Amino acid sequence: MRCARYSCGVENEVGHEIADALGILLRRTTRTQLHRQLTEGMGEGVDEQTYPVLSALARTGPRSAADLAPDVGIDRSGVTRRASRLEAAGLIRREADPTDRRAHLLVLTDQGRLAVAELRTRLAAHITTSLSTWPPGEAETFAHHLRRFTTQGPFA
Amino acid sequence: MRCARYSCGVENEVGHEIADALGILLRRTTRTQLHRQLTEGMGEGVDEQTYPVLSALARTGPRSAADLAPDVGIDRSGVTRRASRLEAAGLIRREADPTDRRAHLLVLTDQGRLAVAELRTRLAAHITTSLSTWPPGEAETFAHHLRRFTTQGPFA
DNA sequence: AGCAGACGCGTGCGTTGCGCACGCTATTCT
């Protein structure tokens, strides 16, 4: 176990370090406390289970439940149920697919768009306040690295 | 929406960017596919639900179930049940607290320690391979930033 | 010292959510 920082290129040490940090992040994420704090006061329909549906819809636009399922990681029926809850909360609505009359497209309502924006804003506020002590510029590089990691990394 | 990179200090743009990336990470995490892939072939007791317990024990040493509950984010009874599963799988064992005869300390067995190490190794391998295309040094910087973020950030 | 209240763990009950399998409707291919 030699010194890892600034070693030649990429070594396993870096992977372990990131793995540890991600493990912490996973744990902090798994505990739904932050999600609850973020979703507090929102509509009754949005929680840590329905949020991925909203987020995916906001990212990729209207899609069908079956199409959404692999992104959310659950069964199609689960997406259907979550969508029903979100529909009851008025955050999304089912729209008939014009090209296929048996398909239902899930599309965010204005309220749903506001909800996603609000959630993102709250999360950004949390992050921004805690990043205010970082040296100038490092937050930006971290943000770029994080984005690159999520888009081309093992979580892509 | 002015240009955010290398702006003065920290602006909301950075928070939003990180929030988006974390949103993706949350979604990718919520979908248990990666976890399943990582825990495939491990003992039957370890899954995406029991992993946080193992991880927390590996990080902080033997603790009681009630003490562990807030870190895992579930009820004490839930920790008790997860611990029972892990105990049945031989990954942890309940040990009588020497200072309090009603308390049971959850302590990793050698097998449990190996399981945590194996999980961390698999995760590190995933990360390392995908980071091999990064410019030299950036992975280390990202690792340090990520660690700092998880230790002093809003997820601390 | 003795007793009452508090604390900690484990367990039954009710609830919730998921996966699988099925039925129904619409589409497509021969």
Next chain:
DNA sequence: AGAATAGCGTGCGCAACGCACGCGTCTGCT
């Protein structure tokens, strides 16, 4: 046109969680 296929929603069984309770243990007060 008819048969096979695809897509959505729903019933059933299962797993897991939260809440509340009981039992054993500790602690503080008289």
